[in-house]
Structure formats: structure tokens, C-alpha cells
Amino acid sequence: MLTDLTRQSLAGLRLLLVMTVLLGVGYPLAVWAAGQAFGDRAEGQPVSYDGRVVGSRLLGQQFEGERWFHSRPSANDYDSLASAPSNLGPSNPDLLALIAERRAQVAQTEGVDPTQVPADALTASGSGLDPHISPAYAALQVPRVARANGLSEATVRRLVAASTTGRSFGFLGEPGVNVLELNLALQRAD
Amino acid sequence: MSDTAAGLLSIAVLVLLLAAVYVPLGDHMARVYTSSRHLRVERLVYRLSGVRPDVEQSPRSYALSVVGFSLVGVVVLMAILIGQSHLPMSRDLPGMPFWMSFNTAASFVANTNWQSYAGESTLGFTAQMAGLAVQNFLSAAVGMAVAIALVRGFVRVKDGTLGNFWVDLTRGTVRILLPIAFVGAVLLIAGGVIQSFSDSTMHTLSGADQVLTGGPVASQEAIKELGTNGGGFFNANSAHPFENPSGYTNLLEIFLILVIPIALTRTLGTLLGRRRQGLAVLGAMVFLMAVSLTVVTVAEVGGHSATAQAAGAAMEGKETRFGEWASALFGMATTGTSTGAVNSAHDSFTPAGGGGVLVNMMLGEITPGGVGSGIYGILVMAILTVFVAGLMVGRTPELLGKKIGSRQMTYVALYTLTTPALVLLGTGVAMALGATPDTMGNPGGHGFSEVLYAYTSGANNNGSAFGGITVTSTFFQVTIGLAMLLGRLIPIVLVLLLAGSLAQQGKVPETAGTLPTHKPLFVGMLVGVILIMTGLTYFPALALGPIAEALA
Numbered sequence: 001m002l003t004d005l006t007r008q009s010l011a012g013l014r015l016l017l018v019m020t021v022l023l024g025v026g027y028p029l030a031v032w033a034a035g036q037a038f039g040d041r042a043e044g045q046p047v048s049y050d051g052r053v054v055g056s057r058l059l060g061q062q063f064e065g066e067r068w069f070h071s072r073p074s075a076n077d078y079d080s081l082a083s084a085p086s087n088l089g090p091s092n093p094d095l096l097a098l099i100a101e102r103r104a105q106v107a108q109t110e111g112v113d114p115t116q117v118p119a120d121a122l123t124a125s126g127s128g129l130d131p132h133i134s135p136a137y138a139a140l141q142v143p144r145v146a147r148a149n150g151l152s153e154a155t156v157r158r159l160v161a162a163s164t165t166g167r168s169f170g171f172l173g174e175p176g177v178n179v180l181e182l183n184l185a186l187q188r189a190d
Numbered sequence: 191m192s193d194t195a196a197g198l199l200s201i202a203v204l205v206l207l208l209a210a211v212y213v214p215l216g217d218h219m220a221r222v223y224t225s226s227r228h229l230r231v232e233r234l235v236y237r238l239s240g241v242r243p244d245v246e247q248s249p250r251s252y253a254l255s256v257v258g259f260s261l262v263g264v265v266v267l268m269a270i271l272i273g274q275s276h277l278p279m280s281r282d283l284p285g286m287p288f289w290m291s292f293n294t295a296a297s298f299v300a301n302t303n304w305q306s307y308a309g310e311s312t313l314g315f316t317a318q319m320a321g322l323a324v325q326n327f328l329s330a331a332v333g334m335a336v337a338i339a340l341v342r343g344f345v346r347v348k349d350g351t352l353g354n355f356w357v358d359l360t361r362g363t364v365r366i367l368l369p370i371a372f373v374g375a376v377l378l379i380a381g382g383v384i385q386s387f388s389d390s391t392m393h394t395l396s397g398a399d400q401v402l403t404g405g406p407v408a409s410q411e412a413i414k415e416l417g418t419n420g421g422g423f424f425n426a427n428s429a430h431p432f433e434n435p436s437g438y439t440n441l442l443e444i445f446l447i448l449v450i451p452i453a454l455t456r457t458l459g460t461l462l463g464r465r466r467q468g469l470a471v472l473g474a475m476v477f478l479m480a481v482s483l484t485v486v487t488v489a490e491v492g493g494h495s496a497t498a499q500a501a502g503a504a505m506e507g508k509e510t511r512f513g514e515w516a517s518a519l520f521g522m523a524t525t526g527t528s529t530g531a532v533n534s535a536h537d538s539f540t541p542a543g544g545g546g547v548l549v550n551m552m553l554g555e556i557t558p559g560g561v562g563s564g565i566y567g568i569l570v571m572a573i574l575t576v577f578v579a580g581l582m583v584g585r586t587p588e589l590l591g592k593k594i595g596s597r598q599m600t601y602v603a604l605y606t607l608t609t610p611a612l613v614l615l616g617t618g619v620a621m622a623l624g625a626t627p628d629t630m631g632n633p634g635g636h637g638f639s640e641v642l643y644a645y646t647s648g649a650n651n652n653g654s655a656f657g658g659i660t661v662t663s664t665f666f667q668v669t670i671g672l673a674m675l676l677g678r679l680i681p682i683v684l685v686l687l688l689a690g691s692l693a694q695q696g697k698v699p700e701t702a703g704t705l706p707t708h709k710p711l712f713v714g715m716l717v718g719v720i721l722i723m724t725g726l727t728y729f730p731a732l733a734l735g736p737i738a739e740a741l742a
Contacts, residue, residue, distance in 0.1 A: 005254050012259035015239035015356060016266055016328070019363065022235075023327045024320030027368065028385075031375040031409040035385040042385045044402055044432060046392070053392045056402055058382060058431035061394050068396070072510070080401050081311050083426035085507040085535035087658035089636035090495030090544070091739060099500045119503035120510055126429030126517075126534045132510035165436075165511070168381075171196045171203075173437020174513035183395060 047184065055180050060131040063183060066148035069133070069141050070109075071179045072120050073102060076128035086124045099123070110140050132176025135164060149190055159185045197487070197515030200441060204519070207445055208452050215449065216456020216468070222365045223338045223358060224461070235360050246351035249690025252339060253683045255355040256332060260299050260679060263325055267295035270321040271313075279387060280314030289667040296671040298322050300678035301329035301560055303414070303421030303530055303653035304644075304670060306661045310403055310424050315387060322421060323410045327371070330417030330450075331362035333562030336682050337454065340566045341461045343689030344590045347697050352689055366450070367417060374412035374446050381442065382435035383408040407432055415446035418560040420530030420653045428520070428533040429509055440516050440533060444523045451527050451558035454565050462590060466708035471568055474716045478557040479526050482550050487518040489542035494740075498540055507535025518543065525550035528560030530653030537631065537640065537656040544656070545736030548643055551650045552728045553720060554609060560651060566685045568716075572707065573602050573688075575719045579705050589707060591697045601688040608680045609649045610727045612673045616645035617731065624665035631658020635742070639735035644670060649677035 035042035045057040055061055060071045062078045071078070075086035088095035102122045107114040118136040138160045146156040163182035166175050191199075228236070228243060236243045247255065271291040274280050286294065290306055297304040303326075309318065335358035342352050379385055386404040394400050407423045411433050414421060424430040434440055452472065459468020490504050491514045498504035508517045517534035524531050525547040536547055550557065556567040573589055577599055580587030587594040620641050630637030640659040647654055648670040655661075661670060706712065 001254070004251070005258050008251075008255045009258035009262050011239055011241050011356065012255065012262045013266070015235065015241065015360070016259070016262060016324075018235050018238045019328060020320050020324050023363070023368070024324040027372065028319045028323070028406040028409040031372060031379070031412075032385050032387070032406065034372075034376045035379040035408065038379050041382050042379050042408070044384045044386065044404070045382060046402060049395065053390070053402070054395050055392055055400060058435050059400065059402070060431075061396065061400060062398065063396055065396075078400065080403050082308065083310065083424045083430050084308070085426065085429065085538065085657065087535055087537040087631045087656070088497070088506060089537060089632035089639075089656075089658065089739075090497050090504075090506075090540050091634070091636065091742060092497065092632050095497045095506065095538075096500050099497060117502075119498075119501045119505040122501040123503075123506040123508075126507050126509045126512075126532075127424075127426035127431060129426070129431055130509050130511075131431055134510055167191070167196055168436050168438035168441075171191060171199045171437075172441050173511045173516050174193065174196075176510040180395075187395065 047180065049184055049187065054184070057178065057181060058131055060129045061180055063179065066144060068183050069138060069145055069179050069186070072130050072133055073122070073124045074128040075124040078129060080129060083127045083129055085126045085128065110144055112140060116140065131178055131180060132165065133179055135175055135177055138177040138182070145186065149186060151189060155189065156186070159189065193513065193515060200516065201519060204441060204444060208448060211449060212453055212456055215453040217460055219366055219454065219457040220460040222361050229364065232360050232364055236356065239356065241356040243354060243357045245354060247354055248350055249352055249686050252352050252355050253686040256336065256682055256686070257679055259332070259359070263299040263328065264295045264675070267298060267321050267325060268292060270317055271295065274314050274317040277314060277316040279316050281389065283312065283314050286312065289664050290662065293667040293671040296675045297653065298325040298419070298421060299329055300651050300674040301333055301417070301419060301528060301563070302648060302651040302674045302678070303419045304648055304655065304674060305421055305653070306667060308425035309422060315405055318410060318423060319406050323413060326410070326413040326417045326419040326421070327363050327367050328359065330367055330419065330561045331359045333560055334362045334366070334454070335359050335562065336685055337562035337565040340569055340685050340689040341458055343692035344592055345461060346693040348695070349693045350690070352686065352693060367413065371413040371416050374416060374442070375408040377442055378408045378411055378439055381439035383411055383439060384432045385409060403432065411443070412446065414531060415443045415529065416450065418447060418451065418527045418529040420524065422531065428531045429535070434533055436511060437516060440512055440520065443531070444520055447523045447527050447529050447531070448558065450561045451564045454562070455558070458565055464590070464708060467590065470708045470713050471572070473713045474720070475556065475558040475568065477713070477717055478553065478720065479522065482526060482546055482557065483519065483522040486522050486543045486546040487515065489540045489546065490514040490518045493540065494542060495540035504540055504543070507538030509534065521547045522550065524654060525652060526557040528555040528563060528651045530647060532654050535657060536654060537658045541736050541740035544639065545732065545740065547654070548639070548646060548736060549724070549732070551646050551652045552724050554724070555650050555652065556720070563651065570602055570605050570685065571720050572716055573598060574606065574723070575712070575716045576705060576707065577602070578719060579715060585703060588698050588704065591700070592692045592695050593698055597691050598688060601684045601691070605681050605684045606723065608684070609677050612649035612677050613645045614731060616649065616669055616673050617642050620645065620666070620669065624663065624669065629660045629663065631660070635735055635738040639739065642731055642735050645673055648673040651678055
């Protein structure tokens with residue numbers, strides 16, 4: 001049996017090497033070539049401001065301070081080399097404490113009642129790089145951002161609407177507001 | 191549109207898409223494994239590999255080919271991972287440590303894709319493409335080959351052979367996986383999944399630095415889902431916006447996960463010449479999937495947990511663009527198949543939602559299961575079902591014209607014992623020796639659930655995790671690595687021996703006393719046997735984990 005196994009393994013090794021060329025080199029290169037038809041979609045959709053790349057439309061960033069829209073909490077501080085969720089369990093007391101702390105903090109920052117803070121502002125995302133916030137969390141931040149930037153709330157609401165991505169084809173997934181796009185629009189409006 | 195309407199519509203569209211390709215893909219796969227013609231590229235592969243494609247193999251020889259090919263796969267992949275710093279596009283990353291490379295190689299060869307490393311900070315592009323993604327294709331093709339060999343066992347009469355493994359492997363790869371993966375990858379790029387070969391650093395608006403990570407992600411993502419592998423290019427897997435940027439890519443990925451395991455039931459019916467048998471098997475799978483999807487969706491959308499109620503919704507570990515509905519649907523698909531990709535953190539699911547995806551794996555990955563492994567898994571359960579039915583009425587059990595005797599039942603019994611033994615012994619030994627509280631990411635019953643989930647996922651070749659657990663110690667690397675390899679190879683060898691014993695038999699003519707196995711009665715009994723087996727095996731362990739948590 002052992003000689004039989006050795007013989008089979010040798011055939012397997014040769015087949016594996018052949019397949020490695022086909023599947024491990026040929027296939028990804030063919031996909032890459034086809035992907036060129038989609039422009040910067042295959043490159044992570046970098047966005048520029050003032051002639052330099054300031055981020056990717058798909059990667060969330062940390063924004064702090066009065067004048068920006070804030071992203072969701074992140075378990076990895078938006079480090080794109082360490083994507084991760086918090087993995088805190090559904091009855092974990094540490095997570096309960098974090099949620100209470102974030103609720104108080106967001107309510108204070110936005111000057112609203114703590115019960116008005118939406119869930120996505122209180123929870124870390126699955127990737128730690130969520131580019132979106134819910135329309136509700138964006139709406140909550142509008143008055144503060146408008147004030148800090150000296151813009152009218154109506155203007156800021158218009159910018160929010162322009163940065164809102166609906167469900168794909170109107171029904172797949174959930175709507176979200178792209179925070180980087182929105183803050184860039186804000187920067188340009190200033 | 192309300193979340194509920196959008197969620198239900200997404201499920202309906204998914205079902206329609208799967209129904210649309212069911213017959214053409216199922217019949218295409220049946221032709222692939224029965225055609226007498228070799229494609230030119232296949233002849234080239236055979237010539238370069240030195241295999242003779244027209245030789246029929248005995249069950250023993252077929253099994254040795256599978257085992258030999260898998261062991262070679264582990265060794266070669268370990269060499270690539272350990273030596274990756276010498277390969278092109280290594281991103282200046284060092285080689286993987288020995289035991290982590292063993293765990294990873296075992297994982298990808300066993301079609302599990304359990305990951306004890308974070309892709310973006312551990313692996314260069316060549317190791318991902320030429321190492322991991324190659325096994326994504328080949329391990330999936332191995333699963334399909336074994337399933338087809340078992341079907342041949344039922345079809346062939348007084349025959350000592352099961353086909354040629356190398357031909358089945360090559361055809362499954364070249365004619366099924368490769369074309370669908372290519373189309374899938376291009377459709378993913380259209381939705382924003384990246385396929386590039388360079389990293390660059392960006393200076394963000396707020397003055398910080400962020401790396402724009404590159405990588406051959408779309409090519410890997412497509413086969414990762416299609417082959418029910420599940421290993422993410424990035425640590426966050428399909429929650430990462432570069433792997434899964436929108437509601438559209440999310441549904442496409444779920445479709446790719448389910449399409450082959452579902453369509454293989456048509457292949458089964460076609461090869462048997464009993465189309466209704468394929469539908470009956472599909473019926474049992476779909477019923478269990480529907481129950482599981484309902485449980486997970488109700489739990490997640492309803493937010494039945496302490497933290498979800500505190501936050502107002504179960505959004506911890508979920509992406510805004512997916513929300514609860516699309517996360518629950520993905521969770522059902524990825525654990526009902528042996529995929530294990532995740533678009534949200536299962537560790538942070540509500541107790542009933544997390545328990546639901548855990549039970550999905552405990553069913554033995556047959557709803558609808560991994561590519562190939564779902565079919566051979568549910569056929570083994572079907573044999574067990576006719577055996578139980580035979581005991582009740584005092585007749586010799588038979589399935590699809592083959593007598594189920596003591597030899598067949600020995601293989602079936604060993605098959606059904608292997609995975610639970612690996613799960614429960616692994617969990618027990620880990621709790622006694624390796625899993626100190628600081629390796630668990632959460633306190634109390636949930637910490638135990640993380641360990642139970644790890645061995646359930648490994649031995650069932652799923653690969654998803656309650657990710658809070660830290661599994662980088664040598665203890666976990668070795669034991670989970672062994673659970674994955676043994677949980678893959680022992681059942682495969684048993685299935686091939688079972689197939690051989692069936693192929694040798696003649697055909698038993700159907701009589702009035704034959705239990706019809708394509709009618710709703712049998713489907714109901716099959717579902718019952720699956721649930722009873724799973725319940726008896728795992729209830730005590732579940733009671734210590736998710737059930738205790740849900741009641742707390």
C-alpha cells in the first residue's frame with residue numbers, strides 16, 4: 001500500500017504543479033486583465049482632494065472634531081492592515097459598558113437626548129472599516145456639522161443626500177451614507 | 191422600501207436565481223463526469239502529470255489517490271507559506287511560522303479555510319494566489335469527485351471500479367469551477383471588489399495615514415465562495431469592503447456559495463436516472479435551510495440579546511450596508527454549506543442567531559453542504575434512514591436498488607461517528623488542557639461556545655469562527671489542524687469504501703415492499719433522522735453554551 005501511495009502522491013505532485021500554473025498564475029492574471037475594463041473599480045476606488053489621494057471610497061476613516069461627520073466606532077481604529085470586528089459576545093458586560101459610554105458621549109457631542117442615538121453609532125462594524133453610517137446617524141450629526149462649518153442645515157442635508165448610497169437595485173442590502181465622500185463634499189463646500 | 195420587504199425580496203430573488211440555473215448547471219455537471227471525451231487542455235494536464243486518464247480505479251486506488259494528493263497538497267502549501275519571503279510580490283513579509291503553516295495548509299487542503307492568521311498582515315500576493323487559491327479550486331474538485339464516485343457506486347452493477355480520480359479532479363476544475371469562478375470574479379469587480387497588485391499609502395483628510403491595500407482579491411473571492419472554501423483575503427473576510435462592497439456583491443457571493451451544492455442534487459438525479467430522487471434530497475436540504483434561516487433572521491432582526499437591546503439593534507459586528515437581514519442570510523448560507531466565509535461577526539450574533547449557525551454546522555454540513563461533501567453526506571444519512579425504516583418494518587433495507595447490509599452499515603456508522611468524535615473530544619481536551627480563559631474572547635458560557643464552535647467548524651470543514659478566541663498557540667494549531675484533516679479524509683475514505691461495496695452488488699428489483707425514497711414520507715423521515723442524530727450527539731454541549739446563554 002505504501003508504494004502505491006507513493007506512486008499516487010508523485011502523480012499528484014506533478015498534477016498540482018501543473019494546476020498551480022493554470023489556477024495560481026493564469027486565472028488571477030486573466031481576472032486582472034478583465035478587471036481593467038472597470039477602471040478604478042479594480043483598484044479600490046481611490047478618491048483625491050487637492051491633487052492627492054486622501055482615501056478609498058470603500059474604506060472607512062476615523063474623523064474627529066466638530067466640523068466632520070463621524071464614522072462608526074471601529075474595533076481597530078480604521079487600520080486597513082488589521083481589519084477586524086470586536087468579537088464581543090451578545091451578553092458581554094464589557095460591550096454593555098462600551099455601548100452605555102458611547103451613547104452618553106454621542107448624545108453630548110450632538111446635544112441630543114441619549115435615547116435618540118441610533119444603533120450603528122453605538123456598535124463596532126464587522127470589518128472595522130465600515131465606510132458608511134446609517135441615514136439616521138447622519139441626520140443626527142447635521143446640526144452640529146452645519147454650525148461648525150458655518151453652513152445652513154439645509155445645505156448640509158443636501159450634501160448628506162448626495163452621499164447616500166441606496167440599496168443595490170433598490171432592494172439588496174441597506175442604505176448608508178458614505179462618510180468620506182460626505183466629508184469631502186463638506187470640505188469643497190467650505 | 192422597508193427592511194422587511196427588502197429582506198424578503200432578496201431571499202425570493204436568490205431562490206429564483208438558483209432555480210434558474212438548477213437544471214442547466216446540474217445537467218452540465220452530470221455530462222462532465224460521464225463524457226468520454228477529453229478536452230485538449232485536459233490531455234495536456236494528464237500528459238504533464240503522467241497519469242493515464244482511461245484507467246478505471248478500484249475504490250482502494252481511488253482513495254489512495256485522494257489521500258496522496260491531499261498529503262502532497264499539505265506539504266507543498268506548507269513549503270510555499272514558510273518560504274513566501276522568497277516569492278515575488280511577498281510585500282516584504284516573513285515566512286509563516288511552522289505550526290501556523292501546518293494549520294493553514296491542513297485547513298485549505300481540507301476545504302475548511304479556518305484561519306489562524308490575518309491575511310493582510312501575514313501573506314504576500316503569491317502565497318495567496320499560487321498557494322491558497324489553488325487549493326480552493328482543487329479541494330472543491332476533490333469533494334465533487336468523491337460525491338460522483340459514490341453516485342457511481344449506486345449506478346454501477348457488479349463492477350469493481352469507481353472511475354478515475356485524476357480525470358474527475360481535472361474535469362471538475364477545468365469544466366465547472368474555473369469558468370464559473372472567472373465569470374463570478376469579473377461580476378465581483380464590476381461591484382467594486384479589487385484586483386490589483388500593489389499597496390500604497392494615503393494621507394487622509396484628518397491627517398492620518400491609511401494603507402490602500404491591494405491584492406488579487408476578486409479572483410480569490412469568487413472561488414472562495416464557489417468552492418465553499420471560505421478563507422478571506424482579509425482578516426475580516428466578506429465583511430471587508432474590498433471583498434464585499436455592496437448589497438449586490440453580497441447576494442452574488444451568497445449565490446456562488448449555494449449554486450453548486452444545490453445544483454449537484456440535480457446532477458445526482460440525472461446520473462441515477464431518477465430525477466425525483468434528486469428533488470427529494472433537495473427538499474430535505476431546503477426544509478432545514480428554511481428553518482435555520484428563519485431562526486437566525488428572527489433572532490438577529492428582533493435583536494434578542496442584552497447588548498442588542500442596549501444598542502437598539504444587533505449591529506455589533508455587522509456592516510451598515512448589509513444590516514441584519516443580509517447578515518443573517520449570509521450566515522445561514524455559509525454555515526449550511528461548509529464555506530465559513532462571514533460578512534458579519536458570528537461571535538457577536540444573538541445567542542439564538544449564533545446558536546443557529548453553530549447547529550447548521552453540527553447537522554454535518556449537508557444543508558446543502560460543501561461542494562460534493564453535501565451530496566455524499568446526505569446520501570450517508572439517507573442510508574441511515576432506510577436502515578432505521580427497515581428495522582421498523584423488519585425488512586432488509588435497500589436504497590436505489592442496492593442492499594444495505596452489515597458492511598455498508600459499518601461504513602455509515604463509522605462515518606457518522608467520526609466528526610462528532612473529533613468535535614466533542616477536541617472540545618473536551620481543549621477545555622481541559624489548552625483553552626485557558628485568556629484564550630477566550632468572552633467570559634462565561636460564551637467563552638465555552640467559542641471553543642465548541644472552533645472544533646465544530648474545524649472537524650466539519652466549515653472554517654468560520656466565533657472569532658474572539660485566540661488560536662495561535664501550538665496546542666490549537668495542532669489540534670484544530672488535525673481535526674480538519676481527519677474530519678476530511680476519514681469520511682472520504684469511508685465513503686469511497688462504501689461506494690465500492692455498493693458498486694460490487696447487483697441490482698435489487700423494486701417490489702411492492704420497497705420503501706419509495708423519492709416521496710415526501712421519505713423526505714420527512716430523512717429530516718427526522720438528521721435532527722435526531724444531531725440532537726442526541728450535541729445537545730449536552732449546546733446546553734453548556736448557546737442554550738445557557740439564551741436562558742441567562
